[in-house]
Amino acid sequence: MKKKGILLVIAVIMLLSCLPGCGGKAKDMNEKIKDIEFTVLGEDNLPEELKQIIEEKKEKEFKITYQDNDYIYICIGYGKQETGGYSITVNGLYMTGNAVYVDTNLIGPEAESRELYKAQEKESASYPYIVLKTEYFDKSVVFD
Structure with missing residues (x-):
């Protein structure tokens, strides 16, 4: 019985000593x-099938990938914005050991511009989106 207890303690110590190394790999x-x-x-430069997919999804926020x-x-x-004048910035597109990460931001018009857009058009809604084309990587895409 005493031997089993000692073996168990040794096994636990060995397991715990492995944990920092395992976390480092992740x-x-x-x-x-x-x-x-x-x-x-x-x-104008999108594949027709992708244009259709975007048209179907544009009312709401979406994050998709398409391979061609x-x-x-x-x-x-x-998704739908009440006015035009929006732009999208790409903060990063990079590869890690297990995925491709993409980070973008939507930048809205200033309050004065927003009012101008509303005054210019009766139906001034817009559907801002961005499409990034890159070489194919056999990794999943993570949207930040």
Whole structure:
């Protein structure tokens, strides 16, 4: 009985000594390896099937990927906005050991511009979205 208790203590000590090393590997997998080059595409340069998908989803926020040949299209939509004048910035597109991360922000018009947009058009809603085209990677895409 005493031997079993000692063996159990030794097994627990060995397991605990492994934990910091195991956690380090998971951390390494999420560290940035490199930035990814991309092209921002306008509606005219999108594959027809992707245009249709975006048209169906544009009313609400969406985050999708679309693969075509050797490329992946990363699409982020911000849903219906009451006016025009919005822009989208790409804060980062980079690869880690286990995924591709994309981070974007929607930038709205200043309050004065918003009122101008409303005055110019009766129906002034807009549907801001961005499509990033990059080479295909066999990794999942994580939207930040």
